[in-house]
Amino acid sequence: MGHAVGREFRAGGLEVLTCLSGRSPRTCRMAELVGFKAVPSLEGIVEQSDLILSILVPEAAVALAQEVAGALERTGCRPVFADCNAVSPATTKRIGSIISEAGGRYLDASIIGPPPGQGQPPRFYVSGSHAQAMAQLDGRGIAVRWIGNEVGRASAIKMCYAGLTKGTLALHAAVLTSAEALGLSAELREELAYSQGQKLKAMEQVRRVPAKAFRWIAEMEEIARTFGSVGVTPDIHSGAAEVFRMVAESDLGGERTDTLDRDRSLPQTVSKLAGSLKPKP
Numbered sequence: 254m255g256h257a258v259g260r261e262f263r264a265g266g267l268e269v270l271t272c273l274s275g276r277s278p279r280t281c282r283m284a285e286l287v288g289f290k291a292v293p294s295l296e297g298i299v300e301q302s303d304l305i306l307s308i309l310v311p312e313a314a315v316a317l318a319q320e321v322a323g324a325l326e327r328t329g330c331r332p333v334f335a336d337c338n339a340v341s342p343a344t345t346k347r348i349g350s351i352i353s354e355a356g357g358r359y360l361d362a363s364i365i366g367p368p369p370g371q372g373q374p375p376r377f378y379v380s381g382s383h384a385q386a387m388a389q390l391d392g393r394g395i396a397v398r399w400i401g402n403e404v405g406r407a408s409a410i411k412m413c414y415a416g417l418t419k420g421t422l423a424l425h426a427a428v429l430t431s432a433e434a435l436g437l438s439a440e441l442r443e444e445l446a447y448s449q450g451q452k453l454k455a456m457e458q459v460r461r462v463p464a465k466a467f468r469w470i471a472e473m474e475e476i477a478r479t480f481g482s483v484g485v486t487p488d489i490h491s492g493a494a495e496v497f498r499m500v501a502e503s504d505l506g507g508e509r510t511d512t513l514d515r516d517r518s519l520p521q522t523v524s525k526l527a528g529s530l531k532p533k534p
Contacts, residue, residue, distance in 0.1 A: 254375070255308035256280075257368035260287040261394020272298050279511075295324035299357075302332045304386050308364070312471035314338040318348040322355035333386040335360040337377065339472040341412060341479040342405030349381070349404050358383045361404040363411030369394035380406040412479040416490060419469055420476070423493035425456045426500060426526070429519070433527035438520065460522045463505035464513040466497040473497060503529035 259269040271289045273281050284291065292298050298305060299321065307317055314336055321334060334352045336345055336359075349359040360383045366375035376396045379387045381404040391397035400406045432441040445453040473494035481487035500506060505525050508514070 254364060254368045255306075256283045256287050256289075257370060258306070258308065258375070258395060259284075259289055261369045262390070263288045265393035267393070270298055270302055295320055296328050299324045299328050299330045299332055304390075305332055305334045306362075307334070307336045307338060309338060310468050310471065311339045311344075311475055314340050314344065315348060315351070318351045322351050322357065325352070325355040325357045329356070331356055331358060333358045333360050333383050335362045335379070335387065336408075337362040337364050339363065339411055339415060339475060340408055341475040341482070342409045343478060343482060344475060345408040346405055358386075359404065360384055360386055361407040362387065363407045365411060365414050378407040378410050380404060409479065412476045415472060416476045416480065419472065420490055420493050421455075422458060422462060423469075423473070423496040426459050426462055427492075427496045429456060429459060429523045430499075430526045430530070433523045434530055434532070438523060442520075457519055460515075460517060460519050461513060462497070462500055463503070463508045463522070464510045466500035466506060469497045470494050470501065499530070500526060505529075 259271070262269050269287075269289050270292050271284050272293070272295050273284060273291050274293065276284075281291075292301065305321065307314060307321075309317065318334070318336065325331070334357050336348045340348070345361045349361065352359045359381060360379060361381045362377055362379045364375050364377055366373060369375060374394055374396050376398050377387060377390070378398050378400045380399070380401045382402055384399050384402070387397045400410060429438070429441075432438050442453065445456075471494075473490045477487035477490040477494065480490065503526050505522070
């Protein structure tokens with residue numbers, strides 16, 4: 254998502270900076286391919302940027318904010334910092350406090366939809382008093398949608414949306430893997446084809462889960478916290494986190510988007526997942 258969004262910004266005439274210290278060779282290669290300007294330190298990022306977008310795995314969001322806060326304090330610069338990650342309202346408010354206490358300006362954001370170039374542009378929901386800072390990016394490969402002045406609202410809509418979409422994927426993976434382990438895959442598919450054809454078609458997406466399961470564990474945990482905070486059971490998405498952990502720890506868990514076996518069928522995927530199970534006595 255990050256490199257695809259940055260690619261669109263570059264195509265629209267904006268300068269895109271990144272700090273690649275400690276990043277993987279793959280990340281460095283992708284940044285170079287789309288024309289990012291590499292800056293050696295976060296101090297350089299905060300000194301040269303008007304707007305900083307944090308787009309990464311949710312479990313790393315707080316740590317990055319703390320690093321950026323340190324750079325803000327050392328430089329005295331005050332760019333707008335937008336956390337665009339799949340985190341709960343409570344987590345985004347914590348990140349907001351970290352940035353604000355360091356003298357920065359904070360923007361709550363979340364992303365819904367695939368990376369630019371794959372159909373409709375991703376929607377960047379934004380909230381908070383500095384949300385206007387994202388307005389200039391609207392139409393540059395993304396659609397910016399303001400959702401209020403309260404920090405947490407942008408993150409909350411992502412939690413609800415992903416609670417449905419990725420939560421459903423977790424349920425599909427759990428059902429199909431369990432049926433395979435019970436020796437009932439063929440029978441279940443036959444019944445689904447007869448009575449739930451659309452659901453069976455949707456289950457084809459399970460083939461792509463191994464490449465992203467590792468990223469979705471923490472996201473499900475953030476959704477569980479969000480739901481629990483308003484009195485809805487967190488257990489559904491705590492369970493979804495465990496399903497994605499199961500996939501991430503399976504024989505297929507080492508796949509990534511660029512190494513995913515796209516020719517592998519759904520039955521083959523499910524067979525691999527079931528073969529990696531460790532049944533409890």
